[in-house]
């Protein structure tokens with residue numbers, strides 16, 4: 312991507328952020344939902360006897376797996392295929408989509424139910440299926456709502472968080488003729504009925520995975536509505552699309568990761584449904600898919616693994632806590648980021664997953680660096696430091712414009728010697744600040760005025 316199109320992306324981000332930050336309805340909805348989350352998460356985290364120790368252990372377990380990723384993935388493949396499943400390694404989104412299409416072609420699949428998968432968002436599976444004449448339906452309520460509104464998920468855990476109950480009722484009124492005043496309970500009951508029918512009819516189910524257990528070849532799926540379980544149980548084909556970083560070493564690890572995920576994601580002590588799927592239906596089993604595939608998706612993860620220290624971001628268990636804690640996310644919302652993964656974790660990983668640091672580097676600047684994201688992360692990813700590492704990498708690669716590089720050099724030169732700094736009178740300093748930083752500072756806040764330095768003031772007072 313060239314400098315101009317990266318600049319355009321940055322401009323779009325600024326415009327969208329501004330629009331959302333000044334949208335009072337959006338702010339009210341997010342503030343309300345975040346407050347609900349905070350109250351629940353506080354209770355959830357309060358249940359642990361020693362949360363800091365558990366977080367440290369979880370971080371170490373993830374670190375251990377990432378250090379031996381290849382071995383654990385091979386182990387998973389071996390154990391999963393031993394029970395009749397098939398593993399497909401996909402280098403990028405094209406390979407993943409191609410593999411899925413050829414499975415569907417082979418099995419005459421025309422309708423698909425999907426559940427719990429940001430990874431399928433990442434590869435743009437829904438659009439791809441549509442183009443190929445395959446009907447695909449999101450079955451988690453939040454995902455179903457954003458599918459109806461034609462948006463991408465707003466949040467990795469709560470995809471329709473930006474919509475108020477009234478707006479959701481409006482969506483169901485428009486699409487299904489429900490009352491405009493339908494209550495959340497009525498909407499949920501309707502969606503359940505509507506979707507249940509689709510589960511019976513679907514030829515294939517596509518889900519993500521929260522964890523892949525190497526030791527047993529199991530796919531762990533965590534959810535609150537039970538739709539993933541239905542996507543696995545009814546259709547004759549089940550495809551799991553999972554990033555290669557989802558692997559954990561043993562079943563014992565889930566003792567730690569399941570409660571951490573639920574407490575940080577929704578504040579629950581444990582999510583309602585935690586399923587372990589070990590492969591297709593075995594001989595004599597009446598239910599379950601006849602064929603099961605796991606697509607192990609790389610799509611830039613190896614690149615991230617090879618980038619130190621940002622590789623730590625691969626430990627992420629997608630709980631969404633850093634999004635909820637981020638003051639920038641809470642103001643601009645998930646869509647303004649323009650990426651599948653938003654918030655602090657999205658800003659850290661998007662440049663590496665896409666291989667387009669220039670295109671996404673502005674997201675690493677969209678942070679107050681307050682460190683709240685790091686503070687709440689259950690696997691102790693130092694997110695705010697990672698944002699700085701991305702910025703450092705961009706400088707190393709000479710991605711900032713020539714003017715910026717020249718400006719920073721001049722700034723460094725002036726700041727490194729008091730005499731040089733004092734040579735410039737305050738009026739000139741203020742002029743330079745207004746001219747070069749005025750636009751970035753924005754019209755809504757007053758730029759601080761530079762006055763005579765302390766040493767000069769001190770000297771003149773003597």
Ligand code: SF4
Nearest residue numbers: 627628630631633688
């Ligand atoms: S980076 Fe940490 S806090 Fe953010 S989603 Fe991942 S695990 Fe959760």
